[in-house]
Amino acid sequence: MKLPKLVSEIKKFFLQDNNIIGSYERVVKINNRFLKKKENFNGMIAGSWAIEAVSGHKIEHDDIDLIIFSDLCFYIDDAITNEEHCCNVIPLPIHYLKEKAVKTNLRGELEVYVPDLTLQYCLKIIGQLEKEFPEKAVVQSVDLFSAYKNPNYKEIKNEIIFILKRCTPADFNVKNVAKDMIFAIKSYKLKDFESMKVYLKKAHRKINDSLHKKFKELRLE
Amino acid sequence: MPGKLIKYWEEKHKKNNAKNKSQKKFGNKKK
Numbered sequence: 001m002k003l004p005k006l007v008s009e010i011k012k013f014f015l016q017d018n019n020i021i022g023s024y025e026r027v028v029k030i031n032n033r034f035l036k037k038k039e040n041f042n043g044m045i046a047g048s049w050a051i052e053a054v055s056g057h058k059i060e061h062d063d064i065d066l067i068i069f070s071d072l073c074f075y076i077d078d079a080i081t082n083e084e085h086c087c088n089v090i091p092l093p094i095h096y097l098k099e100k101a102v103k104t105n106l107r108g109e110l111e112v113y114v115p116d117l118t119l120q121y122c123l124k125i126i127g128q129l130e131k132e133f134p135e136k137a138v139v140q141s142v143d144l145f146s147a148y149k150n151p152n153y154k155e156i157k158n159e160i161i162f163i164l165k166r167c168t169p170a171d172f173n174v175k176n177v178a179k180d181m182i183f184a185i186k187s188y189k190l191k192d193f194e195s196m197k198v199y200l201k202k203a204h205r206k207i208n209d210s211l212h213k214k215f216k217e218l219r220l221e
Numbered sequence: 222m223p224g225k226l227i228k229y230w231e232e233k234h235k236k237n238n239a240k241n242k243s244q245k246k247f248g249n250k251k252k
Contacts, residue, residue, distance in 0.1 A: 001231065047222070065222060072234070075222055086227035089234045129223045167230065211226065218232055220225050 003087070004070035006042055010034055011087060014078045021078050022061040024107070030064065031112055041113045043068040044101050046123065047077065048140065050114035053106045055143035067115065073097050091166045100159075117144050118156050121181065122163040125204050129211065133204035141200055145188040157182050164207070172210045177203050 003011070010030065019026040027049055035043045045053065047065030052058060063079040067090060075090040090097075101113040115123070121144050128137050148156075157178050164174040184199035215221045 075227060075230075077222060084223060086222045086224050088227040088231045091230050091233055091237075123222070127222050127226060129225060211229065215225055215229060218229065220228055220232075 001089070004068065004072070004074060006034060006070065007068050007074045007076055007087065010066065010068070010076060021080065022063045024061075026078065027064055027106065027112075028110055030066065031110060035066070035113070036111075041069075041101065044097070044113045044115055045106070046075070046115055046120070049106065049112075050120055051124075051140050051143050053104045053112055053114050054102070054117060054120070054147045057143050058107075059140070059143070067097060069094055069098060092163065096162075116159075117147055118159040119163060120144055121185075122160055122167070125181070125200070126164075126167055126207055126211075128204060129208065131208070133201045137204075138197060138200060141184070142188065142196075145185050145196075148185060148189075151185060151189070153182050153186070156185070168207055169210050169214045172207070177206050180206070 044067045063077045065077045068074040076087040079085045100116045160178040180199045180203040187196035
């Protein structure tokens with residue numbers, strides 16, 4: 001697949017840059033050199049750096065994830081292992097991703113665009129291909145939930161359905177999982193952390209089973 | 222994001238693209 005020019009440039013930068021993979025220094029460079037475009041932005045910081053930006057909690061970062069705006073939007077990261085490195089299309093339309101880009105400050109100084117909370121939440125659950133939802137992902141989900149102020153559950157549910165329909169197999173029951181994901185946020189807001197974990201793990205297991213089934217069909221594993 | 226998932230998204234995109242092209246070619250027949 002032909003890569004958009006900006007994606008090729010960022011890939012080249014990842015190979016040449018001396019800063020540590022996943023480091024803040026690298027985020028600053030990427031943001032200022034490639035994403036910032038006068039008053040506008042060419043893309044968003046995603047993954048754990050986006051979670052830190054919206055929650056304000058400092059966390060450890062293994063890599064830097066980016067969503068690049070283009071006719072076909074791309075998801076790219078600076079990880080070097082084959083397991084984790086990615087550079088490919090994200091199956092969500094550019095107008096939607098631009099609409100869901102939220103301007104915020106990272107570490108109180110760097111102006112960045114990140115996906116809105118619900119998009120981050122969905123990507124966090126979809127992106128865990130381990131059998132069990134990792135504890136680290138539970139903690140990061142809590143960081144996201146803490147950033148929801150007066151959540152409108154109907155809107156959040158509709159957004160979850162929109163995202164999951166495009167990012168999971170066609171025969172997957174998205175409405176059913178959207179309910180679990182909403183219950184997880186509601187449980188957090190009620191400080192019922194046990195139930196929150198149960199719903200998170202339930203949603204993850206359903207998405208994960210469906211994805212692995214599809215991977216087998218497509219001989220990706 | 223895991224490489225396997227991203228590969229799946231690429232396959233999904235190709236399939237959708239092919240579907241859209243074929244719909245454009247033959248048109249959406251409505252009664």
